Amino acid sequence: MSEARGVERADAVGEAGPGEDVDAQRAERLATHFVAREAGLKGATAIQSHFTKIGVQMWSSRAEQVYQTVSKFTQPQLERAMKLIFEADRGLRDARPDDRIVMEQFILQLVG
Numbered sequence: 001m002s003e004a005r006g007v008e009r010a011d012a013v014g015e016a017g018p019g020e021d022v023d024a025q026r027a028e029r030l031a032t033h034f035v036a037r038e039a040g041l042k043g044a045t046a047i048q049s050h051f052t053k054i055g056v057q058m059w060s061s062r063a064e065q066v067y068q069t070v071s072k073f074t075q076p077q078l079e080r081a082m083k084l085i086f087e088a089d090r091g092l093r094d095a096r097p098d099d100r101i102v103m104e105q106f107i108l109q110l111v112g
Contacts, residue, residue, distance in 0.1 A: 030085060034078045036070045043067060084110050 032051075041047045047070075048063035058066075070078075088106035091097055 030078070030081055032066055033070050033073070034082055036066050037073075037075055037078055041067075041070075081110060 036047050036050070039050055041050055044060060044063040044067045047066050048058050048060055051058045051063070073081075084106055088102055091102040091105075092099060
């Protein structure tokens, strides 16, 4: 993703308004991918079964999406993304954060 596209996404986040948890779903999805990679799950069926066992219902189509995504990224790439999400979340919770700046920095670091 180019920096220009990253800034466009940051603009969309900035327009969401204060108090809205814009990227919570994306963070949750990335965490799901991270768990699947950590557990060494191979295939959509294994992913669906694993999450069902730990009490997280998952449609087979979602498990297939997770498998496809996990197979495209390395463990270090997923770890880096999780670290950046953590840092962005902490930045958004700071006293009087400028959400737009925090998200711009997050996006630029993620795509950089």
